[in-house]
Amino acid sequence: MFLDFLYVTSVFFSIVTALVIWFRINKVHNFSAHLIATYLFLNAICFGFYFVILYGAINYFPVLYKMPAPISYLIPPISYIYVRSVLYNENRFRKRDLLHLIPFLFFVANYFSFYTMDLEEKRIIVSRVAENIENVYTVRDGLLPEWVNIMARASQSLIYLFFQWWLLIGFFKRNKENVSKQYRLVKKWLFDFTKLQTLYLISLVCLYVVIFFMVIASVSAEDFMVQFTRVILAVSYLLISGYLLWNPNILIGLPTLLITDANSPTEPQELLLLNIFTDFNTQVQQQKLFLDSSITLSLLAMKTDTSARRISEMISASNYANFNDYINHLRVAHSEKLIQKKYLEKHSIEALGKVCGFHSKNAFYRAFRKEYDCTPKEYSARKSLQGL
Structure with a gap:
């Protein structure tokens, strides 16, 4: 029951995070954001299908059986391409990325005979699997034995994980000098993401090995070994699925890296963006656009006649973690000016936060403490003492 709870929670987190990215966060259609959302959603489908079989629901949808099998071959390449797109600020697939579809297409062909099978024949096979989930690994549904798929x-x-590590380590070895806040945030996220994948895949492979010897090779194994492997698998997947929800700065920022090319004969991209950002920042502050509590990246793009992608690039190059970090910085700076003008002598802290564009008192407190390492009330008291 505990394992089932972990699995269900992980699937829920994956779906929620994917939907939040697609319909709330990624309104500017960032390529890497689409990839990480797809990665989470496909993982949820493949992981969640385990319960469809375990609790016999597959009997009602026999046509869906074996659908997730080929889909699982899309998850590792999507993860790899996601990391690559973040590192190199890619906004589309490369032509050779079509090669990553080969395993997926191969196993679609492998199960094609099952997909086109008469519905009643499918029901017979599916009912056997629903009665004993171990039949998933022994019943031959395709051209090849099921152990080949496993x-x-x-x-x-494991191959994609190796190349993902190779990509990450090689990139950050070549780019050691960039120490911006945004750079460190992205680096930590990508390494944490890959570490959690490593734990997840190692536990998954161990589980496959145990299953192979128990079910296919008819070799007995300790129940403790099976349960321990399943727990590690469930916990690692829970961490992957919930990481972005537990770290909203990354979720909201959906960051990309901007690296200056020292060998470029033209003006470095990051320096150019910083110059543009100076004028953009002046416009935002003069018009006080940050005081609008409903301001979003797309809305700011429209009001400043600047593309949302360019705003994201400028903010990243300007040492802010993400769009929210930038807007909150301006709001807190504005609140500090009002405190200096004795605003809190006549108004509450909640009113101060609201007039500065914050949705709630708690959000205002968090942003203010991040900037000044104290609450607005403490800051006001400190300034009052300094004025005596």
């Missing part, structure tokens, strides 16, 4: 999935996952 071993291929494990091998593909």
